[in-house]
Amino acid sequence: MNATGKFAGFTLGLVAVFGIALGVGALIGPEPAEPAAHDEHEAAAPATELPGGLMATDQGYTLALDQPNTEAAAQVSTSFRILDRTGAPVTQYVNSHDKDLHLIVVRRDMAAFQHVHPVLDEAGTWTVPLNLSRAGDYRVYADFTPAGGSNLTLGADLRVAGDYDVQALPAPAPTAKVDGYTVTLDGTVTPGTASQVSLSVSRDGKPVTDLQPYLGAYGHLVALRAADLAYLHVHPEGSPGDGVTAPGPGIDFVVNAPSAGDYRLFLDFQHEGVVRTAEFTLRVAQPDATGVTGPAPTNAPDDHGTPGHGH
Structure with missing residues (x-):
């Protein structure tokens, strides 16, 4: 058979196949329609409050470090500002736990921790000396309440150049x-x-x-x-x-x-x-289905990377 004859036979075969398919479809009926999608707001799970310190900006306020990169030293003068939604430094705060602002600085492997209280100048810049003698990546938390606002904990990264002697998280102990x-x-x-x-x-x-x-x-x-x-x-x-x-x-x-x-x-x-x-x-630990506390996940992330307010 030549090429033209083969093509004609193939075309007739397709027609036959589609005809059978249509007939079967008519017997079975149309595919059931997919359930109508709910409104996206109805389908969404209830929003939960994020822990603090995960974001540098929240509720229109931003934690801005003046120098996010520095060299390792025992006394490093560190300055920052809290900016409002217009970009202007905040100068008025509500005193909370005896201070207008609490600054927490922790290396990402948790091996270095500081809780200090910076000094605020009239222009809205906070300044404090930090012990950054151990190089590595740090997380800086500003815990504060702006005048007329609610309590916030903002977080930003601070990188300290040098040899990073990363430490494993200590085992749980009472x-x-x-x-x-x-x-x-x-x-x-x-x-x-x-x-x-x-x-x-x-x-x-x-x-x-x-x-x-x-x-x-x-x-x-x-x-x-x-x-x-x-x-x-x-x-x-x-x-x-x-x-x-x-x-x-x-x-x-x-x-x-x-x-x-x-x-x-x-x-x-x-x-x-x-x-x-x-x-x-x-x-x-994670409770089981009966509410009894079980062991914590053994495969939980341990990369000490980036829900928040502690006193």
Whole structure:
């Protein structure tokens, strides 16, 4: 058969096939129509509040570091501004926990931590010396309440040049030691709920019962999620002088952890005129279907990269 004959036969075959298909379609009927799509607003899951510190800009305010790159040194003068939605520096703040602004600086592997209080000039620039003797990538958090606004925690990256001696996250442990003091962590944190924890301070095996107020409380707690350095909501229970809250040995906090995984806790407490910081790794477990707390995911991210307000 020549090429023309082959083509004609092929065409007739196609006609036959399509005819059979049409007949079968008529017997079976049209394909069921796909369910009508719901309005995208109806289908969307309810919005949840992001933890703090994940964004440099939120609610029209921006954390702007003057020098986001610097060299390693023990005393590095660091300046920044909080800009409003017009780009103008904010100069008026609401005092919160004895300060207009709290600055938290942590290396991304959690091996270096500082909680400091910068000085504000009339032009709206904050300045503070930082100990950046250990090179690496840092996350800088500004925790503040602008006049007429709500509390915010903004975060920005600070890069410190030099050899980066990256450290593994310490294993979870119920106690931490600092300068002869032992701090014990007690309580279970459940993701997605307000959980109460207590940190008790002792020295030489004896409870410390004369802690001194620091930032309006007997302790200040910062909690960071290891996977992305999200800055969590942490609130102290009670306050000095309220007639109820004892000056130690226990300091109670309410912690809101948005997910299971590893967290790093930094407790600042003051005794005999000196502020010290106790550090913990806390593993938050995921409850099972019955609500019983199970182990935290073993494959949780550990890249210490980039939900937030802690006191």
